[in-house]
Amino acid sequence: MENFMIEKKEVIIVYDDDSKEYCDYLFALISTKKDTIARCLSLKQYEETIATLSSENNIIFIGNNKITENKIKYTNNSFKKYGMNYGWMGKHCIIYIEDKILEQDEYKAFIDYASRVNTKFKEENINIIESLKYNSLLAVFSSFFSILGLGFVTYISYKSYLKYSKDKKKIKNQQYSTLINIFFTDGLDKFLGE
Structure with missing residues (x-):
């Protein structure tokens, strides 16, 4: 043989x-x-x-x-x-x-796409969609009010920024994990x- x-x-x-x-x-x-x-x-x-x-x-x-x-x-x-x-x-x-961070609609489409690669993906990450909507609205209001010197809104803005940064990191991690799967396959x- x-x-x-x-x-x-x-x-x-x-x-x-x-x-x-x-x-x-x-x-x-x-x-x-x-x-x-x-x-x-x-x-x-x-x-x-x-x-x-x-x-x-x-x-x-x-x-x-x-x-x-x-x-x-x-x-x-x-x-x-x-x-x-x-x-x-x-x-x-x-x-x-x-x-660059995905916009809310683009992120929803990404979640649907990534869910086809990983079925538990959608349930784990649906909260980020709401967070993105909230952060984009807050960014508009906070920039206006911070010009007027309202410290409270600036504080909320800062907390929102921290959450946004955390979400951005999580989204990037989701993108890389999905991309590695797609590349390997x-x-x-x-x-x-x-």
């Missing part, structure tokens, strides 16, 4: 401080594939080892940072929806979220040329 060796494809995942958890998630997903191996490098490690890498290395960059900023301009987006993007040029793939094999 002949032994068939499966040639394994190797992929390097490069992350920054903000995208480490998404790198770990993608790494775990890739570990379920028998024909692909992955290793992770921080942005600093990547910069230190770039001279040892060749044009044959498959590299996935996650996040918006100084390295991906330049590469995004030259990358063909294979996927672009609800602020989520991935694409590649040659052996370099970039997975990133646009740095629909994009990874195409990127690796399978």
Whole structure:
């Protein structure tokens, strides 16, 4: 009986401080594939080892940072929806979220879309929709009243801003989690040329 060796494809995942958890998630997903191996490098490690890498290395960059900023301009987006993007040029793939928060209607559509990828997603995140509506109305009123010097409204505005920041972080996390799933399911094999 002949032994068939499966040639394994190797992929390097490069992350920054903000995208480490998404790198770990993608790494775990890739570990379920028998024909692909992955290793992770921080942005600093990547910069230190770039001279040892060749044009044959498959590299996935996650996040918006100084390295991906330049590469995004030259990358063909294979996927672009609800602020989520991935694409590649040659052996370099970039997975990133646009740095803008989704508006309320766009967020509702995103929740519906993401719910098809993850069924428990909608129930867990429906409260953010109401929060986005409240924050956009409050922002208009608070900017008007803070000009008049009403400290109470400024205080409410500040509390609203803190909630908005927390929601923005949660939405970004939702976008990245969804995007990593979509990339793994629909994009990874195409990127690796399978």
